Amino acid sequence: MRPDALAPAPSGGLYIADTGRDQILERLPSGRFMVVAGTGKAGFSGDGGPASAARLNNLGGMAVAADGTLFFADQGNNRVRAISPAGRISTVAGDGRFGWVKTGTPALRASIGNPAAVAFGPDGRLYIAAEGSNEILRLNRDGTLTRIAGNERLQGVVGVGRQALNGSPDGPSGLAFNSDGDLFIAGQNTKTLLMIDRNGVLRAPLGKDGFYARGTGGLVKAADGSVIAMQTQSILQLRTTGAKTLFSFSNHRIDGITGFLPNGIAISKGGTIYTDTDGANGWADGAAIVAVGPKGRLSVLWKR
Numbered sequence: 001m002r003p004d005a006l007a008p009a010p011s012g013g014l015y016i017a018d019t020g021r022d023q024i025l026e027r028l029p030s031g032r033f034m035v036v037a038g039t040g041k042a043g044f045s046g047d048g049g050p051a052s053a054a055r056l057n058n059l060g061g062m063a064v065a066a067d068g069t070l071f072f073a074d075q076g077n078n079r080v081r082a083i084s085p086a087g088r089i090s091t092v093a094g095d096g097r098f099g100w101v102k103t104g105t106p107a108l109r110a111s112i113g114n115p116a117a118v119a120f121g122p123d124g125r126l127y128i129a130a131e132g133s134n135e136i137l138r139l140n141r142d143g144t145l146t147r148i149a150g151n152e153r154l155q156g157v158v159g160v161g162r163q164a165l166n167g168s169p170d171g172p173s174g175l176a177f178n179s180d181g182d183l184f185i186a187g188q189n190t191k192t193l194l195m196i197d198r199n200g201v202l203r204a205p206l207g208k209d210g211f212y213a214r215g216t217g218g219l220v221k222a223a224d225g226s227v228i229a230m231q232t233q234s235i236l237q238l239r240t241t242g243a244k245t246l247f248s249f250s251n252h253r254i255d256g257i258t259g260f261l262p263n264g265i266a267i268s269k270g271g272t273i274y275t276d277t278d279g280a281n282g283w284a285d286g287a288a289i290v291a292v293g294p295k296g297r298l299s300v301l302w303k304r
Helices: none
Strands: 003-008 016-017 025-026 033-037 059-064 068-072 079-083 088-095 115-120 125-129 134-138 145-149 171-178 181-186 194-196 219-221 227-231 234-239 243-246 265-267 273-277 289-293 298-303
Touching: 003 033, 003 273, 025 115, 059 171, 068 125, 079 115, 079 265, 088 134, 088 265, 125 227, 134 171, 145 227, 181 219, 219 234, 219 265, 227 243, 227 265
Parallel strands: 003 265, 059 115, 115 171, 171 219
Antiparallel strands: 003 016, 016 025, 025 033, 059 068, 068 079, 079 088, 115 125, 125 134, 134 145, 171 181, 181 194, 219 227, 227 234, 234 243, 265 273, 273 289, 289 298
């Protein structure tokens, strides 16, 4: 297994995007693993049928809806897909082609450029980070898409202090809303944490440069309304006024693994933070999934 993006499962377990096998797994509360989606072979197939019989390709971030439906970025297929509580898989956005989205386009006929992350907003709608086309999209209730950031489609951060629609977030790979409705954006192409405030203005709450984002879907909302992020070997708590380090892996040897560089992140209702490393990032000398409790207690859930 090569664990990457994570999400809390309704069972109390943990969803894991296994990028080594192009599968989504669930670590059950008992500690066992089961396949939720993917045959283990990269490709695209299976819509309308059981998710375990579908083919996926290069998984990105995941988000769980209130009814238990799991939404995820199927990056290699340029699609966003969903798995119902009954285990059926479907495409909710993307036609499989790489492209740019015109506001008002039906989601299933839209060409999305490498969707990397998904998140639910306070309005209950799904937001999509299109890493390849430098766009942030919203899936509307009528089945169309609206671009809320990325008209410029430029490399590099463009438009801070202006309306986000006319800026560029540069390779967005993580999304999370805080309790005030501000949308935080992480991107592996840039060293700037971005935010779209409630008025639609693009901000850089930590200033330019110095934010080394990690992982696809590498931001998550905590129960207190703040946003939790991964930065290099640290877990941060983000607010509009700054950042606080909650945990650093730089000085920890985790059950025989050194150089722990996190890839995915999830948080439980009780405040336990889950993260992982895949052992293939040039830093870590092994793969692991770990939990960091509210008081900073570290436990290893799985390692190889």
